[in-house]
Amino acid sequence: MAALTPAPTRALQINPFKLSQPMGAALAFFGIEGCLPLMHGAQGCASFTKVFFTRHFCEPIAIQTTAVSDICAILDGGDAGIAEALRTIGEKSRPALIGLHSTGLTETKGDDLQRAARQLDQGENGLPLVWVATPDYEGGFESGWALATRALIEQLVEPQRHCTPRQLVLLPHVSLQPLEVERIKELIAAFGFRVLALPDLSSALDGHLGQGQSVLSDGGLPLAELRTLARCSHVLAIGHSMRPCAEALQRKNPAMQLWSCDHLQGLLATDALIGRLLAASGRKRPPVAVARWRSRLQDALLDCHFALGQTRFALSGEPDQLVGLAAALGEAGGQVVLAVASTATPQLANVAADRVQVGDLADIAAAAADFDVLIGNFHAERLSHQLGKGLLLRGYPNWEELGSQLKSDLLYEGSCHFLFEAANTAERWRNQRHCPPHA
């Protein structure tokens, strides 16, 4: 398996696709109904984040900032700025929850969010508050999302001693798109479970025309459901980054059964989940449609193996995303020669690639001779043109294509579509190469 190249100590990122912790945390808060992320930092962090997600989802995005100024940066320990922000927010709208999260600036100056939150929770206009430290000089997008999810669990979920059977909490990692979360929920529900996702982007940022001009997110997991999550009998963490969240939930109710998997892309990963669901539900067979899609995926593997078996891929993305992509391609014989991750996590050891490293798009460019098709976020578009490579756009942000939120690459059905798209991309790339230049 992977030969993990140790991360060299670097002074410079060239064309980075890495994203920050506070942005990941903000995205997690969008998955709670009526939650307003409040970024504790200078106004630019929230502004960049707002524009970033607005362009990705083609939806208005609600986020606020404590707008730390030069004077606050020196004199305020955070309390005054946060209190003022909460007062102002409370005067204009009534968020169900405030997702207070820090940035590099406020962590550097040493603001104590926990103390500020304890003083302010329910104090200013009675707005409930969850807080999390997410300096952007540590971790990245994936860890920010996971830290916010864990904070939601630790601070808001009520401890329980008994479980309601056949209820499952789904903890998706940051790179799963809204429709993917919905597909996992549907599959598990088909085995007789009630499924609650945390965070749940499938009803928040799935790109639906709402019934009004809402200031806040009009979907996501309701706060009341969040508080009683520990009643559920099962928790399923998708991705290495979400395991600590599942463990935190289990601490709220040790009777909960904890499942976790690295990813849900491809035949084997889906088989493993179905196996668990069969055992837990006592059923002998999955629903007919699920079995049908499995046989279609078997056929898709055979149909795509010729194109993919001769194609070399370079991947860039978040660690939990890379492990799924590499597994799905590998099942059809795709050769993943290089996987470049945004950040270092133990998950990188599970990425089925010849070479795995932490880095940027300059690392991909340096390996240009070794691969045919590139998979990455929208920054990969320009690079693929420059290098003359095939391109598959995946990950945040995708400003080049519409509809990312309604794509699914996982389970039997999504894996079929993913394989076809990858194989078609590879074939189109090969056809173009065989054309005489300027023909």
Place this chain on the structure above:
Amino acid sequence: MQRRQIRELLQEDACSHNAGRVSACNRPKPGATSGGCAFEGAQISLFPLADAAHLVHGPITCLGASWETRLTLTSHPGTDFTQMGFTTDIRTSDVVFGGETRLRAAIDQIVEQYQPAALFVYATCVTALIGDDIAAVCRQASADHDRPVVAVEVPGFAGGKNLGSRMAGEAVLQQLIGTAEPCRTTPFDINLIGDYNVTGDLWQYRPLLEEVGIRVLASLSGDGRVADLRCAHRARLNVLVCAKSLVSLTRKMEQRYGIPWISASFYGLRDTSNSLNAIAAALGDADLIARTRAVTAREEARLTQRLQPYRQCFEGKKAVINTGGNKAWSIASALQDLGIEVVATSVRKSTEDDKARARACLGEKALLMTQPASQQLQAIEDFGADLLLAGGRSLYTAVKKRIAFIDVNQEKKKSYGGYNGLLNLAEDIKNALQNPVFRLAGTEAPWLR
């Protein structure tokens, strides 16, 4: 940057809202702030320089979410640095021990690998707070690498985008302008200040300037070059394009180098002609003025003819505009050139100057909305508007009223600037008016009817 300098940049005498009163404290309001920060403002103003590498010294949020976001085109034949991202991506250890070593290593690596004409190094919140001496690192690197390494100290906590643009202008003034002499000069050399050539806006009118014999000596910063900027002090005129933020720079260049400046806008037919003629008039040569008149008249005639089919389609159409700043009147003026009546526009984020221009442009009957979010629905009803030009948040208003919608804040992919840009705008408005989605999307589901 010193606090005194920041205060000075915030209280710009050349801004009309500062006439006769002390500038209000413009501290952003926690919980009610949506604009970008000083770093973003500097980035917008300087990143279009395609022959310089732009290194952001800070954690990943600053650059990670912001590079390759604006279609600032360039004709620079070498590596296009406008669409590249460089950051030190500082870590916890830098916060503890200081980031100067990392910064210097990053500068060295960029020079070695890419040989840019210059480097701009941006200090951000964290690196400013931990006290990295970025100016000193840049001075030393500049001497060692024999090229300008410009320190741009724009921590986001210093203020908003506008201030950041001013700080960027200040850095260029102090560290670049006047550091080289042009090979030759002409009596008709101008600088373009504040057009970033997004989607090629600047290219819509620059050929016309050249046709009449006006030379663009330097551009800050659309399709600009560092070498030209260093000579910018030899221009005869500064043309401030649609941007209030760099007015401090033009005023200081007037004081220091005696270069007069004028404001210009190249949105719409009348504004484009007016601006071209004003530039010629400011340069003060009778022949040049006559030549420019002839060219603008020719272009107007050509454009008017090409707009004819659209004018029929737009006959009697009314529009409501909900956008910010100078767009309140510049887009309104362009729409009027197309024969569309602008019945209401937003002035919530406009300067005093912009409000006055909006009123002059729209006339007494039009509504200047100070609370556009709550007013625009009523305005559409009252005036019977056919078209709403606004940001994405207002889409639902258009769908509810079943009228056409154009997202003016979305990152544009084609230019609306100059004479030809008006044709692009006309085509987009025609398509929006004819598109059935605005009537269809809001259709009630059969089970609700």
